[in-house]
Amino acid sequence: MIARVIVDVPTNQTNRPFDYLIPEELTEVVDIGMRVIVPFGPRKIMGYVVDIEDKTEVEKVKPLEEVLDVTPVLTPELLQLGKWLASQTLSFYISCLQVMLPQVLKAKYKKEIWRMEEHLPEELEHLFQGRDVLSNEEWEASPYKYHQLKKWVDEGSLDVRYEVKSKETKRKITVIEPGMDERELEELIADIPPQAKKQKALLDFFIDYPDPIPKKDLLTQVGTTDASLKPLLKKGHLHSYTQEILRDPYEGHTFDKTNPPSLTTHQKHAMDRIVASVKEEHPDVFLLHGVTGSGKTEVYMQSIQEVLNRGEEAIMLVPEIALTPQMVERFKGRFGSKVAVLHSALSAGEKYDEWRKIQRQDVQVVVGARSAIFAPFKKLGLIIIDEEHETSYKQEDRTRYHARDVAIQRAANHGCPVVLGSATPSLESFARAQKGNYHLLELPERMNEQAMPNVELIDMRAELHEGNRSMFSQSLKEKLDERLQKGEQSVLFLNRRGYSTFVMCRDCGHVVECPYCDISMTYHRKQEQLKCHYCSYEKPMPTECPECESKTIRYFGTGTQKVEEHLQQLIPEARILRMDVDTTRRKGAHEKILTQFGNHEADILLGTQMIAKGLDFGNVTLVGVLAADSLLNLPDFRASEKTFQLLTQVSGRAGRHEKEGEVVVQTYTPDHYSIQLASTYDFEKFYAEEMKYRKMFHYPPFYYLTLVTVSHPNTFQAQEVTRKIAQYLKKNLSETADVLGPTPSPLERINNRYRYQTMIKYKAEPEQHKFIQRILNYYENDMKEQNGLQITVDFQPYQLM
Numbered sequence: 084m085i086a087r088v089i090v091d092v093p094t095n096q097t098n099r100p101f102d103y104l105i106p107e108e109l110t111e112v113v114d115i116g117m118r119v120i121v122p123f124g125p126r127k128i129m130g131y132v133v134d135i136e137d138k139t140e141v142e143k144v145k146p147l148e149e150v151l152d153v154t155p156v157l158t159p160e161l162l163q164l165g166k167w168l169a170s171q172t173l174s175f176y177i178s179c180l181q182v183m184l185p186q187v188l189k190a191k192y193k194k195e196i197w198r199m200e201e202h203l204p205e206e207l208e209h210l211f212q213g214r215d216v217l218s219n220e221e222w223e224a225s226p227y228k229y230h231q232l233k234k235w236v237d238e239g240s241l242d243v244r245y246e247v248k249s250k251e252t253k254r255k256i257t258v259i260e261p262g263m264d265e266r267e268l269e270e271l272i273a274d275i276p277p278q279a280k281k282q283k284a285l286l287d288f289f290i291d292y293p294d295p296i297p298k299k300d301l302l303t304q305v306g307t308t309d310a311s312l313k314p315l316l317k318k319g320h321l322h323s324y325t326q327e328i329l330r331d332p333y334e335g336h337t338f339d340k341t342n343p344p345s346l347t348t349h350q351k352h353a354m355d356r357i358v359a360s361v362k363e364e365h366p367d368v369f370l371l372h373g374v375t376g377s378g379k380t381e382v383y384m385q386s387i388q389e390v391l392n393r394g395e396e397a398i399m400l401v402p403e404i405a406l407t408p409q410m411v412e413r414f415k416g417r418f419g420s421k422v423a424v425l426h427s428a429l430s431a432g433e434k435y436d437e438w439r440k441i442q443r444q445d446v447q448v449v450v451g452a453r454s455a456i457f458a459p460f461k462k463l464g465l466i467i468i469d470e471e472h473e474t475s476y477k478q479e480d481r482t483r484y485h486a487r488d489v490a491i492q493r494a495a496n497h498g499c500p501v502v503l504g505s506a507t508p509s510l511e512s513f514a515r516a517q518k519g520n521y522h523l524l525e526l527p528e529r530m531n532e533q534a535m536p537n538v539e540l541i542d543m544r545a546e547l548h549e550g551n552r553s554m555f556s557q558s559l560k561e562k563l564d565e566r567l568q569k570g571e572q573s574v575l576f577l578n579r580r581g582y583s584t585f586v587m588c589r590d591c592g593h594v595v596e597c598p599y600c601d602i603s604m605t606y607h608r609k610q611e612q613l614k615c616h617y618c619s620y621e622k623p624m625p626t627e628c629p630e631c632e633s634k635t636i637r638y639f640g641t642g643t644q645k646v647e648e649h650l651q652q653l654i655p656e657a658r659i660l661r662m663d664v665d666t667t668r669r670k671g672a673h674e675k676i677l678t679q680f681g682n683h684e685a686d687i688l689l690g691t692q693m694i695a696k697g698l699d700f701g702n703v704t705l706v707g708v709l710a711a712d713s714l715l716n717l718p719d720f721r722a723s724e725k726t727f728q729l730l731t732q733v734s735g736r737a738g739r740h741e742k743e744g745e746v747v748v749q750t751y752t753p754d755h756y757s758i759q760l761a762s763t764y765d766f767e768k769f770y771a772e773e774m775k776y777r778k779m780f781h782y783p784p785f786y787y788l789t790l791v792t793v794s795h796p797n798t799f800q801a802q803e804v805t806r807k808i809a810q811y812l813k814k815n816l817s818e819t820a821d822v823l824g825p826t827p828s829p830l831e832r833i834n835n836r837y838r839y840q841t842m843i844k845y846k847a848e849p850e851q852h853k854f855i856q857r858i859l860n861y862y863e864n865d866m867k868e869q870n871g872l873q874i875t876v877d878f879q880p881y882q883l884m
């Protein structure tokens with residue numbers, strides 16, 4: 084038999100299956116989707132079996148060395164999906180297979196021989212010397228051969244495992260069970276000599292509790308040691324075996340069981356539509372548009388319940404930062420042990436264990452961040468993507484996939500619906516819903532029947548003119564004081580992205596924009612120049628405002644730490660908690676800050692986008708946005724959309740329970756439509772307005788984008804290669820495609836590498852992938868060196884830096 088293997092060598096020449104002979108003794112073992120070790124040139128490397136065939140064209144086919152898995156780690160569907168992903172993203176097939184698996188399975192493996200029985204045959208006991216695990220090296224040094232190992236494995240004495248760090252990936256325990264039934268046990272106890280009290284007690288124990296019990300627990304409960312257990316095991320009165328236990332990251336937490344509430348009319352309507360598609364096994368895509376607090380999560384959960392009732396499985400994606408303990412609690416509370424949770428705060432071992440629960444079909448629901456879309460379920464009945472507009476669903480390195488696209492592809496494979504949910508859908512998704520490609524479902528009302536909190540817009544230009552040079556407006560300060568007196572809490576939001584990149588007049592709020600691209604120009608400190616990174620238009624940094632001639636024009640931005648200092652000076656008695664990348668670096672810090680705030684150990688929570696999502700505290704009655712403009716003026720055509728989404732999300736944090744909430748938004752551009760319309764929660768009007776600009780400037784959803792970024796330690800090299808690429812694309816793509824560039828990337832230098840880019844805007848370019856593949860092939864040799872050329876291609880860029 085021949086195994087076709089994708090080897091772990093990500094290059095163009097190796098981007099195809101290689102044939103290996105399956106040795107006689109492994110024919111029963113090797114299966115499609117397993118990892119194997121194969122000889123490759125002088126090395127031995129890892130690979131995935133993607134096919135098994137009877138014969139090969141290859142003349143001198145080498146045998147594969149080893150099989151790493153007992154059960155396949157990739158299903159046939161996932162292997163197929165990997166192929167699709169490779170063609171979509173122009174990645175290597177191996178990279179696409181790797182991206183679907185937990186880290187532990189990709190890292191360097193280590194072979195180990197595990198003891199599976201308390202008592203091994205004499206010759207093995209001699210080798211193990213009481214230990215539980217032998218390294219492969221020790222085994223190899225022993226006199227035993229492969230077929231003997233196999234015999235012991237078959238008999239259940241030993242197991243062969245492949246581990247990264249054995250301590251971390253798996254835990255095992257010894258379990259004891261009685262070797263006979265109750266009656267026989269009683270007879271035996273009668274025969275035991277009276278001085279063997281402890282042995283008697285051990286046997287006694289199983290009369291009351293005949294179930295298997297961990298050895299450790301048994302010994303403590305009976306109050307004895309191994310010494311009295313051993314003779315009983317030896318005589319076969321009791322049996323011992325080894326059991327793998329999966330770590331539960333939520334061990335020790337208890338989750339109160341919740342019951343589904345009866346749904347409102349709107350919720351019921353949405354759910355009925357979803358469930359109908361589940362039953363018809365139809366891969367419909369639904370866009371569930373519901374304001375914050377409208378009960379979307381409840382619709383997800385009850386729909387999932389229907390899927391489980393049918394014996395099928397469900398994936399629910401949430402953005403990493405929304406995967407809060409509160410969220411996990413809701414799902415665990417409803418579905419108990421049927422849920423696995425996958426997110427980046429887990430250790431590699433914990434992630435692997437959660438993944439194993441899915442693989443072993445111990446769970447039917449997975450709640451997780453982006454990569455959970457690859458959960459190895461076999462009977463998917465529903466995929467849900469909450470907060471579907473979040474850009475974190477796009478992977479930004481290596482295999483640049485969007486979880487939404489993968490979800491739709493998997494749904495087609497399984498014949499199941501996809502639900503995209505959001506209070507502020509992405510323009511792409513809403514446009515598709517308008518065209519009827521997606522089915523629109525709406526939840527227009529908040530559950531608590533409260534109106535959305537009132538939003539006050541503060542014009543920071545006016546504050547300046549009145550002599551207030553601080554970053555806190557008079558009104559915001561008063562409202563913060565008021566909350567302090569009433570014992571209520573406030574949340575202050577500061578966007579730190581876009582720090583110091585755009586240039587704005589403090590007097591009139593004018594921001595310097597590219598005349599051709601409708602995005603703000605980026606300040607490059609070194610040359611004192613302003614550049615548009617879409618089209619490379621540039622001009623010198625102005626010394627006075629082109630609008631009002633004020634000299635207060637400068638680049639913009641402040642960090643959270645600075646803001647905290649100012650705030651403390653302004654309101655010395657306030658207890659402030661700061662939440663940003665710096666204060667949440669340690670594991671558990673995020674949760675700790677939220678718990679402190681929830682316990683009212685602070686009056687003000689100051690933070691970055693991290694605090695925009697998922698917060699649900701009844702005592703928060705004021706939300707302040709310090710600088711709405713910092714997001715609005717990112718050099719990104721989605722800046723208005725992001726601003727609208729963020730302001731809506733942030734506002735949704737106030738007044739979620741009985742107490743009424745209030746929102747203050749400080750801005751230098753209070754008249755901007757995204758700020759205006761966010762303050763009245765008018766998504767549809769915002770959509771209509773934003774679509775006009777997208778159409779006018781040829782952006783998605785009217786046009787598609789492709790971003791090709793070139794980097795090189797030498798700036799001329801980077802520029803020159805980008806120029807050639809742009810030229811080649813201009814020549815080969817159709818007339819209707821705009822090829823923009825070469826242009827310096829907004830982050831012009833990272834790690835001493837210079838970065839240039841070419842942007843393609845197009846309607847339909849069926850041959851685009853082919854041309855770009857040719858470019859990549861052409862430069863392949865130059866890209867081999869660590870320190871040489873790098874070219875990355877992003878077919879649906881969200882990060883334009």
Ligand SMILES: Nc1ncnc2c1ncn2[C@@H]1O[C@H](COP(=O)(O)OP(=O)(O)OP(=O)(O)O)[C@@H](O)[C@H]1O
Pocket residue numbers: 344345346347350373374375376377378379380381382506530531697735
């Ligand atoms: N049918 C219902 N009956 C009673 N309470 C409900 C119902 N549906 C939802 N709720 C409750 O209303 C609150 C808001 O619902 P939920 O969190 O599902 O809304 P959401 O749209 O997901 O919110 P957000 O987008 O702001 O996170 C929750 O406390 C939830 O338990």
Ligand SMILES: [Zn+2]
Pocket residue numbers: 588589590591592593628629630631632633
């Ligand atoms: Zn001005």
Ligand SMILES: [Zn+2]
Pocket residue numbers: 597598599600601615616617618619620
């Ligand atoms: Zn431009």
